[in-house]
Amino acid sequence: MGIQQIEVYSVTLRYKEPFRIAPGASSESRNIVVRILTDYDVFGWGESSPSQRVTGENTKTVVKALDRIAPKLIGMCPLRIEQDVEAMDAVVEGNPAAKAAIDMALHDIFGKTTRKPLFMLMGGYRTEVLTDLTLGIKSPKEMAKDAVRAVRRGFKALKVKVGVSPAEDVECIRLIREAVGGDIQVRIDANQGWTSKQAVEVLNKIEKFNIQLAEQPVPAEDIKGLIQVKKNSPIPVMADESVHSPEDALHLIQAEAVDLINIKLMKSGGILKARIIAAVAEAAGIPCMIGCMGESGIGIAAGAHLAAAVKNIQYADLDSDILLKDKLVTKGGTKVKSSMRTFPKQYGLGVKELDQKLLGEPIRVYK
Numbered sequence: 154m155g156i157q158q159i160e161v162y163s164v165t166l167r168y169k170e171p172f173r174i175a176p177g178a179s180s181e182s183r184n185i186v187v188r189i190l191t192d193y194d195v196f197g198w199g200e201s202s203p204s205q206r207v208t209g210e211n212t213k214t215v216v217k218a219l220d221r222i223a224p225k226l227i228g229m230c231p232l233r234i235e236q237d238v239e240a241m242d243a244v245v246e247g248n249p250a251a252k253a254a255i256d257m258a259l260h261d262i263f264g265k266t267t268r269k270p271l272f273m274l275m276g277g278y279r280t281e282v283l284t285d286l287t288l289g290i291k292s293p294k295e296m297a298k299d300a301v302r303a304v305r306r307g308f309k310a311l312k313v314k315v316g317v318s319p320a321e322d323v324e325c326i327r328l329i330r331e332a333v334g335g336d337i338q339v340r341i342d343a344n345q346g347w348t349s350k351q352a353v354e355v356l357n358k359i360e361k362f363n364i365q366l367a368e369q370p371v372p373a374e375d376i377k378g379l380i381q382v383k384k385n386s387p388i389p390v391m392a393d394e395s396v397h398s399p400e401d402a403l404h405l406i407q408a409e410a411v412d413l414i415n416i417k418l419m420k421s422g423g424i425l426k427a428r429i430i431a432a433v434a435e436a437a438g439i440p441c442m443i444g445c446m447g448e449s450g451i452g453i454a455a456g457a458h459l460a461a462a463v464k465n466i467q468y469a470d471l472d473s474d475i476l477l478k479d480k481l482v483t484k485g486g487t488k489v490k491s492s493m494r495t496f497p498k499q500y501g502l503g504v505k506e507l508d509q510k511l512l513g514e515p516i517r518v519y520k
């Protein structure tokens with residue numbers, strides 16, 4: 154079996170409302186979609202949702218990386234995913250979001266060829282995945298209203314974006330916990346917005362509001378600060394921006410800097426390396442979450458299949474396709490009801506149909 158053709162599409166997906174986190178706001182997500190065709194009458198979908206802030210990538214760098222990667226992969230076997238990933242790493246360093254799109258499409262082909270949903274092939278630990286819904290930064294009162302709306306829609310877990318000002322962050326968490334009651338899981342994400350001193354203060358103040366975990370309290374490169382926060386926080390501390398690769402995970406675990414790790418396919422370079430992160434973490438007794446950037450239902454399906462497959466991926470923050478107004482996947486993919494992502498009886502990622510208007514014509518075709 155061989156890879157015959159790789160098509161690259163550029164898509165812009167609008168959010169329902171501007172989505173604000175500590176470092177800034179966005180009104181749309183610019184993604185790159187790839188379709189890998191094989192000589193076996195099977196093709197796979199993959200998606201890149203690059204983040205300049207997190208991995209230094211954007212749609213231009215992704216296409217540039219694919220310009221080098223794709224010709225190398227033509228003729229290679231799509232089922233020998235480790236070889237394919239090794240080949241990608243040999244032609245370009247870094248560029249994990251670009252590589253994630255290829256890795257995802259290869260996994261889709263793997264499932265379609267073997268006629269199984271991907272999560273069943275990769276371990277099949279769960280049949281559904283509980284996802285949170287993320288509340289972007291607004292005033293504390295508005296965020297409490299958004300929290301109530303999310304709970305009314307059936308969400309059992311909320312991820313609250315904080316990291317603006319410590320006083321406002323504490324007030325926001327207090328109002329949200331008051332508004333949603335005790336049964337809803339509340340996680341927070343400061344997106345590098347605090348100093349270690351501020352983080353320790355805030356986390357000690359909000360402990361009484363039963364916060365499940367606190368994500369990336371300090372800047373990504375401030376590992377010393379992260380260690381300090383973990384040591385002095387009553388709430389488990391999760392690394393997101395500080396951990397991209399399996400090597401980063403090992404390093405932070407050895408440094409005793411984290412209680413939890415947030416894996417994202419756009420940081421790891423895809424499913425293969427995400428599974429290695431989960432395994433490294435599992436060996437150290439560190440549970441993982443799977444998160445997302447601004448993926449449509451394609452990338453979200455990949456994350457959900459991984460989360461369902463792997464025991465140590467115990468939390469999921471897979472909600473970007475819910476926050477986006479433009480729905481690229483029109484048929485298939487995963488469904489969400491009452492916080493649970495479920496899988497259709499489809500092979501691979503299960504993505505059946507895309508909105509052709511949003512997808513447009515390929516900007517590159519390699520063969």
Ligand SMILES: [Mg+2]
Nearest residue numbers: 342368369393
């Ligand atoms: Mg995060």
